Amino acid sequence: MTIGEDFKLEGWEPNAGVVASEMAVAGAVIQSRQAFDEADELVAADDFFSVAGMVFAAACKVIAGERPLDPAGVLNELSASGDLEKVGGGAYLATLMEHAAPVASVAWHARKVAGDGRRRRIHLALSRARGVTESQAWDPEADIDLIRKMIDEAAADRNAYQEVELVDAVNELLDELEDPPASVGVVPPYLDLERDAIPAFKPGQLVVVAARPSVGKTLVAADIARTAALRDGKRTVLFTLEMSKKEILGRIFAAEATVLYSKIVDRKVTPEELEKITQASWRVTSSPLIIEDSPHCTVDHVRSRLRTLARTGPIDIVIIDYLQLLEPPAKIEIRQEQVAAQSRALKQMARDFGVPIIVLAQLNRGAAQKADAVPRMSEIRESGAVEQDADIVILLHRPDFYEPECPRAGEVDLIVDKNRAGRRGVVTLAHQLHYSRFADLARPVHY
Numbered sequence: 001m002t003i004g005e006d007f008k009l010e011g012w013e014p015n016a017g018v019v020a021s022e023m024a025v026a027g028a029v030i031q032s033r034q035a036f037d038e039a040d041e042l043v044a045a046d047d048f049f050s051v052a053g054m055v056f057a058a059a060c061k062v063i064a065g066e067r068p069l070d071p072a073g074v075l076n077e078l079s080a081s082g083d084l085e086k087v088g089g090g091a092y093l094a095t096l097m098e099h100a101a102p103v104a105s106v107a108w109h110a111r112k113v114a115g116d117g118r119r120r121r122i123h124l125a126l127s128r129a130r131g132v133t134e135s136q137a138w139d140p141e142a143d144i145d146l147i148r149k150m151i152d153e154a155a156a157d158r159n160a161y162q163e164v165e166l167v168d169a170v171n172e173l174l175d176e177l178e179d180p181p182a183s184v185g186v187v188p189p190y191l192d193l194e195r196d197a198i199p200a201f202k203p204g205q206l207v208v209v210a211a212r213p214s215v216g217k218t219l220v221a222a223d224i225a226r227t228a229a230l231r232d233g234k235r236t237v238l239f240t241l242e243m244s245k246k247e248i249l250g251r252i253f254a255a256e257a258t259v260l261y262s263k264i265v266d267r268k269v270t271p272e273e274l275e276k277i278t279q280a281s282w283r284v285t286s287s288p289l290i291i292e293d294s295p296h297c298t299v300d301h302v303r304s305r306l307r308t309l310a311r312t313g314p315i316d317i318v319i320i321d322y323l324q325l326l327e328p329p330a331k332i333e334i335r336q337e338q339v340a341a342q343s344r345a346l347k348q349m350a351r352d353f354g355v356p357i358i359v360l361a362q363l364n365r366g367a368a369q370k371a372d373a374v375p376r377m378s379e380i381r382e383s384g385a386v387e388q389d390a391d392i393v394i395l396l397h398r399p400d401f402y403e404p405e406c407p408r409a410g411e412v413d414l415i416v417d418k419n420r421a422g423r424r425g426v427v428t429l430a431h432q433l434h435y436s437r438f439a440d441l442a443r444p445v446h447y
Helices: 016-029 033-040 052-064 071-081 089-098 103-134 140-155 166-178 191-196 217-231 245-257 261-266 271-285 299-310 335-353 385-389
Strands: 206-211 236-240 289-292 317-321 357-362 392-397 411-419 425-432 437-440
Touching: 016 033, 016 052, 016 089, 016 103, 033 052, 033 103, 052 071, 052 089, 071 089, 103 140, 140 299, 191 425, 206 217, 206 335, 206 385, 217 236, 217 245, 217 271, 217 289, 217 317, 217 357, 217 392, 217 437, 236 245, 236 299, 245 261, 245 271, 245 289, 245 437, 299 317, 299 335, 317 335, 335 357, 335 385
Parallel strands: 206 357, 206 392, 236 289, 236 317, 317 357
Antiparallel strands: 392 411, 411 425, 425 437
């Protein structure tokens, strides 16, 4: 008799050794709370293939009900749930007790049972993955990510995670307040922004940087990527949907080497400038910077790439340039609903991967048609959901973009219009467009 029906493994069962370990664990836990505690940390009821798992589940319910754990209590629980006959009655419990492992051996047998349960979950995931590939409704981006997710979840060691008790979380927070960690998250590239509003982009946050075209969104993306990866050694993933990888690298080289961006674009650099760019290129290639420039990019593609990259090491920050260029979900036709769905998915992705996601966004034309041209969060194009999902919203405003001879020529305002974890306000920077970068006002820039 088995409880493995959900796995549908016809003609494929654990070997006799695994079944013996299942009986050894179940027989031990129904007689000893110490044995139960040993096993409970390593194995779950659905790791069992034989009906010994139903007995183990009954023991778990006895403990959850704060009742004494003994054979009679487990038998009563099985009887109350209607499972006693399924396991073979009281005679089966007596057989389990005869095969019980000593307390000192319970952990060894429990690991064996958990390992086989993991094997069966992987087998099932692979079977389901095959079914996905055989479907006529095959969607490469979505279905490949679904397959990876199924296999990752099946292969994960579910017992590696231990629930953090409230008292432990309280103590951990107090320890961090008494002895603050060096840095949590990714520090912004601008000192004034870090000091006055955003000390760090934190894991799980969705940060929106919005502006009208040509105001400087991509400069901000490149500045964040460049300083995070090259200065702080953070593993940075930049998805560029509008520009090619070479165009983004050109901007980074101009900023890093202090060489005119126009000369890089025109390929007219001097030997001295080429030497500076070569040195900058060494810093770029030795940094943990990853640039993805697939023009047909979807949220599913982003998630799939992050899942692949996460296998080789943690990701510290993700940047997407920009939201409205992400290809929309095929099943949603209304544009506002498409952008809203993408925004929600990016916020969930930030939480799932434990990284800050910086996404650039366009503002609608109304932002430029006002007398002062100062942007507002409500002017983010095509969706009000973006401002709702975002933890931080930064709007860019360059006064000289609209009035070249204005007194504030050369300045750009970073308007922190929403900040769930800190202060709102305006940070004014200098725009050095010739070097394709922004910089703090009246502060030297060191390289």
